Amino acid sequence: MKASKRKTRSDKFPLTLHPTGQYCKKIKGKIRYFGTDKKQALERYLGQATYLHGAQSLIQKASNGNMTLKQLCDLYLQYQHSRVLAGALTPKHYNDHNGRSRAD
Numbered sequence: 521m522k523a524s525k526r527k528t529r530s531d532k533f534p535l536t537l538h539p540t541g542q543y544c545k546k547i548k549g550k551i552r553y554f555g556t557d558k559k560q561a562l563e564r565y566l567g568q569a570t571y572l573h574g575a576q577s578l579i580q581k582a583s584n585g586n587m588t589l590k591q592l593c594d595l596y597l598q599y600q601h602s603r604v605l606a607g608a609l610t611p612k613h614y615n616d617h618n619g620r621s622r623a624d
Contacts, residue, residue, distance in 0.1 A: 535561055547572045570606040 535543040535554060542553045543561035552572060554561035600617055603609040 533562070535565055570602055574602050
């Protein structure tokens with residue numbers, strides 16, 4: 521029996537090289553392309569990763585095209601939470617918006 525060599529994926533680099541020559545990543549069932557230059561593709565991916573992996577789930581369908589104030593506020597808080605996870609916002613700032621006090 522012929523032993524096949526399996527290509528191992530580097531855990532340090534999240535993108536794969538597509539046969540078209542572009543770096544890509546499959547996110548939520550869709551292949552997203554980030555360019556042909558390795559460094560620029562990684563920068564583009566890291567800049568869009570928070571949105572591509574999570575923010576699309578923040579979009580809520582309103583009934584009859586109307587959105588309540590509570591839905592709008594929840595959407596804003598979810599967006600701010602994703603910014604905390606991405607490191608663009610401090611947890612204290614998020615808690616101030618959310619009305620929660622930080623337990624010290």
